[in-house]
Amino acid sequence: LISDPQQMDSIPLGEELGVVHLIELENSDHPLKVTIKDEMGIIMENTGNNLTFLISGTNQSTWVEITSVEFSAPNAYRVLVHSNSGDDYLELHDLWGGGYIHEDDSEGDRIFFTVGASVNMQLEWNLSENVEIVGYRTHTGSGEVVELNFTNEQTLTIQTPEATSRFDEYEFNIWVRTNGSTGTWEIKRTVMNQGDSACAHDCPRFLDPTGFPVEALTLANQSLVIEGHLDQNDTADVYAIHIPEASWSIHRLIASSDSEDVKMQIQYWNNSGEQLSLIDVEDGKGTIGINVTGGYHLIRLEQDSMEQTTPYLITLQSINLTTEEDLPLSEIEFIDRWKEFTPFYIGIGILMLLPMGYVVWSLRSTRIASEVQIHERKRLVRLRKRLTQLVLEDASDQDISSALEMLEQVHWRAIEAEMGSAALSHHTESVTLKVWRIDGDSLIVGIHVEDIKWELAALRFEAIEGPSWNITQVTPKALFDGDEIFLDTLEAGATRFIQLCLEGDAELLDLHLSGLVDGKPLAAVPAKALLMENNS
Structure with missing residues (x-):
């Protein structure tokens, strides 16, 4: 006063x-x-x-x-x-933050924060006269640095790159400085999209099997709850799951979702080989489950609605189904005394070799059955049913290609024994050719090469006494022209499966497989033609 x-x-x-x-x-x-x-x-x-x-x-x-x-x-x-006097640096959150710059402070003030991948956010700022702003984004894993493009608009929209790991993070460092004068500043960060609870922000939509051990969430005999969000720019999330048990143990892996707008897929991976490989998948909504072994497996979630944002809450559960019959024999039950029986083994070996020729001759008709394991037959039956269903339902090329690739991994002799009677078969010393009709003009062609590879291979579908056939669709994608498909090189011992659709009115169809074998032209033509009925 x-x-x-x-x-x-x-x-x-x-x-x-x-x-x-x-x-x-x-x-x-x-x-x-x-x-x-x-x-x-x-x-x-x-x-x-x-x-x-x-x-x-x-x-x-x-x-x-x-x-x-x-x-x-x-x-x-x-x-x-x-x-x-204490605002040389500030960790920024989703609020306004500000400070003052001394006229003798040549370094200025630093604002920093860390966010995950696939973050959509906006920066807003207000600066007094003679205050300038610069900033950089650094990927914490690789150290890659990108400069931020600040303008005079006082706002900046930032989108961090798509996630390749659930641990992907980006550190932002922003400096405000003056040129020898006192200044003030304030800045705000606003994150505009929602993230996933098990990841730094967003989870990746694809994972390479080599990354499973680092990315995996551990799931023992208890429940694991995952919250997340999908939107128009983030249509899929993938989670690697680790069941910390032996690879011979059996578990029921169950996934339950609270959203009918989210499709779930459980991928069962083989953990007993040198490398992880896909064995089976289970798709659905609500609640799905599949029997798996201990080790690493995959959960994939996809948006199945037109909503801009779809929240989900997934509950994962693992139930141990291992029985005493599944347990391996314990090594402590055995004593290694084989050296004491060396003379006996030699004698028995000689006796066993004498009738071996007769045994091999008498069992030649059952050789296929001995080579095909029980689990491989079951797998083949599932693949056959799944492939037929995909073709009949006009599924995507990607799904059909995936099923055909899994079929190619099955032993060829098991395929001949379990796939059912082929509509057309042709067998020589160098190649076996089989054709199965799925529905109408949809065919599946199987080619198995024996000891010598075929180069510049091509498969032609020739009409007999009528208009020529035209190929309208090939899965997996391959180069085709009219009635001919170009297969390139068929390696020795390899198996190739192709699903295709034909268009034409001829009643009979001839197949011609041609190529270079050991540098010489060779063709494989079945002795009889394929009868085509009810084609459009």
Whole structure:
């Protein structure tokens, strides 16, 4: 309160070096004169009812003087003084943050924060005069640095790259600096899309099997709950799951979803070989399950709606189904004494070799059955049913290609024994050719090469006594022209499966497989033609 024309109020600011002072005069009854001084003289001075001053402190004593301009009555006023020296760096969250820059601070203030992959966010900022802003994004894994493009618009939309790992993170470092003057700044970060609970922000849509051990979530005999979101830019999430049991143990892996707008897929992977390989898949909504062994497996979630954002809550559970029959024999039950029986083994070996020729001859008709394991037959039956269903339902090329690739991994003799009677078969010393009709004009062609590879191989479908056949679709994708498909090289011992659709009216169809075998032209033509009925 200024109650006397000669009255002068003084407010000390101290003499600490590096401090920034913000002085605000608020709503005085009459205009006041505010002067800021140090030992060298006047630093700033102004007159008014509402005034703001921003100054940098020095190592000299500094103070504020307040006097009347024209005294006519007691003058009430309010002065706010904020002195700051501790905002050299700030970790930014989804709120406004701000600070002051001293005129002698050449480095400025640093703002930093870390977010995950596939983050869509917006930065907003307000800067006083002579304050500039620069920033960089750094991938914490690879160290790759990208400069941020700040403009005069005072807003910047940022999209971090798509996730390749659930641990992908990006560190943002932003600096605000002045050119020898005192400044103020404020900045806000707003994340505009929602993330997944098991990942730094968004989970990847694809995982290479070599990354399963690092990416996997551990699932023992308990439940694991995962929350996440899918949207138009993030249509799939993939989770690697590790069941910490032996590869011979049997478990029921169950996935339950609270959303009917999310499709789930459990992928059963073989963990007993040198490399992980896909064995079987189970698709569905709501609740699905599949029997798996201990080790690494995969859960894939896909958006199945037109909504912009689809939240999901997935509950995973593993139930141990291992029985005593599944347990391997313990090594401690055996004593290694084979050396004591060496003479006996030699004698038995000689006796066993004598009738071997007869045994091999008598069992030649059952050789196929001995080579095909029980689990391989079951797998083949599942593949046959799945492939037929995919073709009849007009599934995507990717799904049909995946089923054909899995069929190619099955032993060829097992395929001949279990796939059912082929509509057309042809067998020579160098190649076996079989054709199965699925429905109408849809065919599956199986080619198995024996000891010598075929180069520049091509498969032709020739009409007999009628208009020529035209190929309309080939899965997996291959180069075709009219009635001919180009197969390139068929390696020795390899098996190739092709699903195709034909268009034509001829009743009979001849197949011609041609190529170079050991550098010489060779053709394989079945002795009889394929009868085509009810074709459009």
